[in-house]
Amino acid sequence: MGGYIIKRGASLILTLFAASFLVFAVTEFSPSNVARKTLGPFALQSQVDILYEKLGLQDPLAVRYTRWLGVLLGLKADPLQDPALGLQFKDPRGDKYFGNFGYSTLYKAPVNDVIWSRLKATAALAGIAFALIVPLSLLFGVLAGMREGSGLDRTISVFGIIATSVPEFASGVFLVAFFVVTLGWLPGTSPLDSGGGWPIWSQMILPVTVLVLYDAGYVVRMVRGSMAEVMNKAYIRTAVLKGLPMRDVVVRHAVRNAMIAPFTVILLQINFLISGVVVTEMVFAYPGFGRMILDASLFGDIALIEAATLIALTIAILTQLVSDVGYAVLNPQIRLA
Amino acid sequence: MSATIDNAAAAPLTAPVDKAPPSLLRRLPQSRVAMVGLGLIIFWVALATLAPLLPLDPPNKQDLMALADPRPSARHWLGTDFKGRDILSRLIWGARTVLSVAPLAALAAYLVGCPLGLAAGYYGGKVDTIISRISDIILSFPIIILYVILIANIGPSALNIVLAVVLTAAPGIARIVRGLTLEQRHLDYIAAAQLRRESALYIMFIELLPNCRGPLITDFCLRVGYTIITIGILGFLGLGLPPPDPDWGTMVKEGTAMISVRPHMSLFPSIAIVSLILGFNLLADGVRELSLRD
Numbered sequence: 185m186g187g188y189i190i191k192r193g194a195s196l197i198l199t200l201f202a203a204s205f206l207v208f209a210v211t212e213f214s215p216s217n218v219a220r221k222t223l224g225p226f227a228l229q230s231q232v233d234i235l236y237e238k239l240g241l242q243d244p245l246a247v248r249y250t251r252w253l254g255v256l257l258g259l260k261a262d263p264l265q266d267p268a269l270g271l272q273f274k275d276p277r278g279d280k281y282f283g284n285f286g287y288s289t290l291y292k293a294p295v296n297d298v299i300w301s302r303l304k305a306t307a308a309l310a311g312i313a314f315a316l317i318v319p320l321s322l323l324f325g326v327l328a329g330m331r332e333g334s335g336l337d338r339t340i341s342v343f344g345i346i347a348t349s350v351p352e353f354a355s356g357v358f359l360v361a362f363f364v365v366t367l368g369w370l371p372g373t374s375p376l377d378s379g380g381g382w383p384i385w386s387q388m389i390l391p392v393t394v395l396v397l398y399d400a401g402y403v404v405r406m407v408r409g410s411m412a413e414v415m416n417k418a419y420i421r422t423a424v425l426k427g428l429p430m431r432d433v434v435v436r437h438a439v440r441n442a443m444i445a446p447f448t449v450i451l452l453q454i455n456f457l458i459s460g461v462v463v464t465e466m467v468f469a470y471p472g473f474g475r476m477i478l479d480a481s482l483f484g485d486i487a488l489i490e491a492a493t494l495i496a497l498t499i500a501i502l503t504q505l506v507s508d509v510g511y512a513v514l515n516p517q518i519r520l521a
Numbered sequence: 522m523s524a525t526i527d528n529a530a531a532a533p534l535t536a537p538v539d540k541a542p543p544s545l546l547r548r549l550p551q552s553r554v555a556m557v558g559l560g561l562i563i564f565w566v567a568l569a570t571l572a573p574l575l576p577l578d579p580p581n582k583q584d585l586m587a588l589a590d591p592r593p594s595a596r597h598w599l600g601t602d603f604k605g606r607d608i609l610s611r612l613i614w615g616a617r618t619v620l621s622v623a624p625l626a627a628l629a630a631y632l633v634g635c636p637l638g639l640a641a642g643y644y645g646g647k648v649d650t651i652i653s654r655i656s657d658i659i660l661s662f663p664i665i666i667l668y669v670i671l672i673a674n675i676g677p678s679a680l681n682i683v684l685a686v687v688l689t690a691a692p693g694i695a696r697i698v699r700g701l702t703l704e705q706r707h708l709d710y711i712a713a714a715q716l717r718r719e720s721a722l723y724i725m726f727i728e729l730l731p732n733c734r735g736p737l738i739t740d741f742c743l744r745v746g747y748t749i750i751t752i753g754i755l756g757f758l759g760l761g762l763p764p765p766d767p768d769w770g771t772m773v774k775e776g777t778a779m780i781s782v783r784p785h786m787s788l789f790p791s792i793a794i795v796s797l798i799l800g801f802n803l804l805a806d807g808v809r810e811l812s813l814r815d
Contacts, residue, residue: 353757357787
């Protein structure tokens with residue numbers, strides 16, 4: 185088991201490096217853009233040329249990537265923070281430390297000053313959503329899969345399909361039109377400050393609902409499928425035929441085995457959730473990580489895009505590791521294979 | 522090896538595809554879910570096809586008189602948007618874009634993903650390792666973030682959206698096709714084809730692929746639905762097809778700015794998007810159920 189975890193962990197770290205290179209390649213593919221975006225649209229071409237020279241942007245992509253990695257790991261000083269450049273990119277942490285993501289040109293502050301508070305706000309949003317998605321989809325998935333083809337099953341399944349067919353921005357529009365515009369019960373934006381007269385908790389309700397609706401629809405169908413499959417197994421028939429009450433058959437025999445497949449799916453929902461929060465945060469003007477990534481991309485804030493994507497990737501890859509290991513613990517067959 | 526030859530001799534040397542029950546298409550009416558889905562899709566395809574013949578305002582024509590009261594009226598059935606453009610007309614013309622870009626993008630992703638998955642599953646070994654590793658890397662991204670940084674860098678256009686969909690969806694398709702290929706690779710009809718000295722390409726595309734079609738048809742429908750969501754999201758995030766031509770996601774985005782006073786501006790485009798996605802998802806579900814029945 186220990187060997188398996190180390191093997192999976194090592195391959196995921198490799199994935200992380202490769203993926204971060206991909207992000208780097210996309211954002212910094214054209215070197216002249218890098219200098220231009222760092223200085224902004226009003227800089228003179230001569231200034232752009234000087235920066236191009238100083239940053240060594242003429243070097244091949246792989247060389248520039250290693251340099252970026254060196255800055256991130258605290259092995260090299262961030263070239264943009266060099267006072268000689270006159271960019272005024274000042275970081276109280278110094279220009280050489282582990283986790284140096286550079287300087288955000290959009291927020292005019294070190295990336296580390298910008299990113300963590302937003303990540304916290306998003307973690308709150310996604311955490312609450314996740315805490316609701318798991319029990320809700322397990323409950324409805326088991327109820328539906330327990331008796332395949334029953335009225336309850338069909339109702340839940342159709343609702344599941346409808347829920348996955350409504351993208352976050354559309355359910356946002358529907359919910360806002362009903363609860364905010366028509367009823368006036370909830371706030372339509374979630375700036376996370378109570379200055380507008382709405383307490384913070386009330387600002388969380390709609391964004392969380394949007395996330396839960398979309399993701400739970402998907403997980404419910406997964407749990408249902410897995411449950412229905414287990415209910416057709418011979419040992420369930422045996423349990424029923426030996427006179428065990430339906431309740432015990434479901435709770436003691438079926439659910440435990442039906443949970444193996446959805447377990448991975450549920451953890452991979454965290455990846456889905458990260459995607460979902462970008463849209464949801466846009467709908468409700470929620471001051472989070474997803475909206476920051478979008479703003480950074482539209483503005484061309486290279487350091488912030490790279491940092492944010494790397495963090496999102498790390499979270500996604502860590503959950504993948506947990507789900508792989510968990511799956512192996514739950515299902516010994518996978519380890520033998 | 523001798524066992525394989527015996528089996529091959531005993532069984533007819535044809536792929537199971539030949540004795541399959543009537544095609545999925547012919548059995549489709551058996552599934553009510555699939556028919557409802559198909560109905561929704563046909564509804565939009567018909568509107569999109571007939572758009573030039575319908576008595577509609579041009580989608581970009583501004584009716585300044587309607588700006589005073591943009592709500593639905595006899596003149597503008599679904600009202601007008603913030604620039605006085607007819608929403609019904611923009612929805613129908615916008616359907617043309619989404620109904621051509623989304624299936625095309627999904628198809629392109631299949632054209633890339635299928636050969637990769639077939640090769641990974643059929644050859645195994647190093648080929649499999651390389652293809653699977655690259656797929657894993659792309660699949661580990663939170664997908665929307667990948668779209669956002671891609672489109673923000675290469676610019677929003679129909680072609681770039683197709684490219685982004687191919688890059689993000691092809692690895693998933695490759696993974697599914699690889700799995701299906703692994704299930705089939707050791708079956709007799711493949712051994713028979715190998716014995717006949719068919720080329721690897723023939724075996725992969727003529728023998729293997731048609732036998733994987735059930736799950737792939739389902740996946741294709743789901744993917745078209747998901748691509749419609751993606752195009753909608755990109756539009757909503759301000760990375761949609763360039764204005765002024767109508768794009769459903771962009772319409773929702775523009776409408777939400779006025780949702781508190783004019784909710785119809787964002788509601789109708791949202792309903793349009795949902796109905797089309799629902800169509801593809803219902804069709805996928807129906808097809809999946811039908812293919813599980815045999």
